[in-house]
Amino acid sequence: MRISTSQIFGIANNSITEANQEIAKTQAQLSTGQRVLTPSDDPVASTKILELDQSLARIEQYGKNINIAENNLTLEETTLQGVLNTLQRIREITVQAGNSATYTASEYTALAAEVDARLDELQNLLNTQNAAGDFIFGGYKGGEKPFTGTVDTGFQYNGDEGQVRIKVSESTSIATSDSGKAVFVDIPAAQNTMRTSASAANQSNPPATISIGQIVDQDAYDEFYPEDMVITFREDDEISPPGKNFTITERSTGNIIQPFQNTRYSPGDEFTVNGVSISINGNPNSGTTVSPATIDFGGGAAFPQLFSANNATVDVTVNGVTETLVLDADVNNATDLANLLNNVGNGNATRLANLGITATATGFSMPVGVNFTLDNVAGPGAALVNAAMDLTPALTGNARVTSTDGVIQEGDEFFIDSTPNQDVLTTLARFSDAMKGVDGSQESRDFLGEIVADTLNNINNAQTNILETTSDLGARLNTLESTKELHLDNELVSREILSDLRDLDYAEAASRLSALTLVLEAAQATFVRVSQLTLFSRL
Numbered sequence: 001m002r003i004s005t006s007q008i009f010g011i012a013n014n015s016i017t018e019a020n021q022e023i024a025k026t027q028a029q030l031s032t033g034q035r036v037l038t039p040s041d042d043p044v045a046s047t048k049i050l051e052l053d054q055s056l057a058r059i060e061q062y063g064k065n066i067n068i069a070e071n072n073l074t075l076e077e078t079t080l081q082g083v084l085n086t087l088q089r090i091r092e093i094t095v096q097a098g099n100s101a102t103y104t105a106s107e108y109t110a111l112a113a114e115v116d117a118r119l120d121e122l123q124n125l126l127n128t129q130n131a132a133g134d135f136i137f138g139g140y141k142g143g144e145k146p147f148t149g150t151v152d153t154g155f156q157y158n159g160d161e162g163q164v165r166i167k168v169s170e171s172t173s174i175a176t177s178d179s180g181k182a183v184f185v186d187i188p189a190a191q192n193t194m195r196t197s198a199s200a201a202n203q204s205n206p207p208a209t210i211s212i213g214q215i216v217d218q219d220a221y222d223e224f225y226p227e228d229m230v231i232t233f234r235e236d237d238e239i240s241p242p243g244k245n246f247t248i249t250e251r252s253t254g255n256i257i258q259p260f261q262n263t264r265y266s267p268g269d270e271f272t273v274n275g276v277s278i279s280i281n282g283n284p285n286s287g288t289t290v291s292p293a294t295i296d297f298g299g300g301a302a303f304p305q306l307f308s309a310n311n312a313t314v315d316v317t318v319n320g321v322t323e324t325l326v327l328d329a330d331v332n333n334a335t336d337l338a339n340l341l342n343n344v345g346n347g348n349a350t351r352l353a354n355l356g357i358t359a360t361a362t363g364f365s366m367p368v369g370v371n372f373t374l375d376n377v378a379g380p381g382a383a384l385v386n387a388a389m390d391l392t393p394a395l396t397g398n399a400r401v402t403s404t405d406g407v408i409q410e411g412d413e414f415f416i417d418s419t420p421n422q423d424v425l426t427t428l429a430r431f432s433d434a435m436k437g438v439d440g441s442q443e444s445r446d447f448l449g450e451i452v453a454d455t456l457n458n459i460n461n462a463q464t465n466i467l468e469t470t471s472d473l474g475a476r477l478n479t480l481e482s483t484k485e486l487h488l489d490n491e492l493v494s495r496e497i498l499s500d501l502r503d504l505d506y507a508e509a510a511s512r513l514s515a516l517t518l519v520l521e522a523a524q525a526t527f528v529r530v531s532q533l534t535l536f537s538r539l
Contacts, residue, residue: 052498058170059487059494065166066484070477072176076136077473079128080183080466083424086122087466090115090428091459097435098452100445105438108448112435116151119428123147123155126184126425137180140164146180147425151432152281154196154212155425157185168483174476183469189422190457191218192225194276202412208282210414211270212429216447220275226418227252229273231280233411235287238262244286246411248273276416287411316355323351334361427458 093111097103103111126147129135134142140162149155161182163175196210210231215221228251236242239262248260257273270279312327326346331337341359342349352358358365434451438444 049498052494055494056491056498059491062168062487063484066168066480066487069166069168069174069176070480072130072136073473073477073480075128075130076178077470077477079125079136080470080473082125083122083184084463084466086118086125087424087459087463090118090431091456093118094431094452094455094459097431097448100438100448103438105440108435108438112432115428115432115435119151119425119432122428123425126180135159136177137183139177139179139181142177147184149425151429152211153209155423155429156197157181157423168480169487172479172483174479178469178473183465184425184462185423186421187424187427187458187461187465189420190454190461191215192222192418192420193422194221194416194418195422195426196278197415197417199413199415203285204283204412206282208280208284208412208414211279211281212426212433213276213278213416214430214433214451215275216272216277217275218450222275224274224418228418229257229276229416231414231416233265233284233286233413234262235411239264244284246280246284251415273416278416280414284412284414316351316357318355318357321355323355325351334363337361422458424458424462427455427462431455 093115097108097111126137127135127145128137135144135146136142138144138146138159141159142164144158146157146159147155148158157180159180161179163179164177165173165175167173193215194213196213198207198210202208230249230251231246232249233244233246236244239245244265245262246260246265247262248257249255250257260271260273263271265280265284267283268279268281270277272278313324314327315322315324325341325348327340328346329336329340329343331340338359338361340348341352344350431451434448438448
């Protein structure tokens with residue numbers, strides 16, 4: 001077989017190159033300590049190594065999540081312990097206050113001052129923030145202070161009922177917060193109670209406020225319970241001489257609670273309604289001047305003939321009651337329309353009576369303050385609504401006509417809502433208020449005695465609720481601990497398997513490197529000798 005010079009050089013070059021590559025690969029393995037450097041080194045092992053790397057990355061992230069959860073829950077646990085300590089001190093003061101035979105009015109004032117200080121401390125605890133700046137009792141609204149308000153104006157919970165959760169394993173997520181509503185607001189009260197608030201739509205500036213209130217006659221309030229009350233400021237002209245006045249109505253029926261119709265308002269004056277003592281402070285916005293509201297049919301202008309034999313309909317809704325009026329006769333003017341709407345034979349007269357409105361040639365007339373809507377116009381009645389009834393009506397008074405201009409502004413409103421629960425801040429505030437009201441009379445001492453009994457029961461309920469939450473926190477912390485240990489075990493097993501698949505056997509690699517080096521040196525020496533076997537060397 002004839003071997004050319006170029007073949008000799010080519011074979012030598014390939015051999016030396018392959019030997020160099022194997023040496024370089026072995027040196028890289030020795031320097032990194034890894035057997036598999038590229039997927040081509042071991043495709044099956046490479047796939048498993050990738051899966052194990054991803055699993056270890058998830059375990060690492062879960063470990064970080066567990067640390068965050070532990071920090072948040074530990075902070076909450078510490079905060080709840082502080083709340084319990086504060087409530088325990090309030091309990092001691094409450095027991096002291098029950099000895100009304102020996103304490104003077106000034107001593108009760110001193111006790112009330114401490115309760116107010118403890119109340120501020122408690123409110124600060126309820127507004128605790130974590131390391132990220134989130135309020136831990138705000139639910140999902142962690143960026144908004146959950147508990148606001150004062151002893152004078154009452155307290156509001158601004159958060160929601162959500163619990164922030166964090167995933168700590170493939171199948172487990174842990175709540176790392178608790179809603180302040182569940183822990184501190186939804187606490188069963190000793191007796192039927194109420195909460196006060198101002199409408200968010202009030203226009204007074206600065207806002208007028210309503211006091212936190214006291215139930216001074218439990219029997220009277222129990223008889224009214226569970227109804228709610230609405231305090232509405234009316235137009236100044238409702239009383240003589242004109243001035244600010246209000247009406248108190250039952251929310252569900254709208255009935256006026258006697259004698260609270262057009263009661264003259266004096267800032268800060270207390271008044272009692274259905275056993276509830278309340279006061280309003282500030283300058284509430286008065287209602288607008290009221291006169292009967294109408295929708296003009298068109299000012300008596302001549303109508304085109306809109307329909308005759310073809311029936312049409314239009315829905316009229318007044319204060320949530322809807323009637324469908326039938327339009328089944330010739331209409332050429334406002335009088336024809338009024339006669340049609342008052343027709344007994346087609347039932348329109350009965351329908352208008354059900355709605356509590358009347359129709360004449362001058363238009364619809366309705367009581368003050370109703371919600372009036374024209375809707376679902378069918379057939380030729382559409383032309384009636386668009387042409388005959390002027391849908392930019394001349395409205396006067398306090399009517400709400402939702403088919404046109406929206407809602408006309410009313411006076412400020414305040415609410416007294418019944419509730420079976422009483423938040424912990426309100427319990428302390430009402431206890432403080434009762435002590436401040438002791439004036440030496442037996443009546444004031446008797447009332448304080450009732451408040452003391454209620455306060456002790458309410459504090460018991462609050463402590464029970466908080467202890468249940470604390471117990472649940474302990475269970476969650478135990479879950480985190482066991483999950484952390486499970487992750488450590490999984491990590492250990494995964495790293496052992498990963499080591500078997502990827503880590504290098506240094507002894508074997510060192511021996512292989514020596515062998516490869518010997519092969520390279522042999523190839524180089526052989527090439528030197530073979531390259532000299534030419535005819536030219538024999539000349």
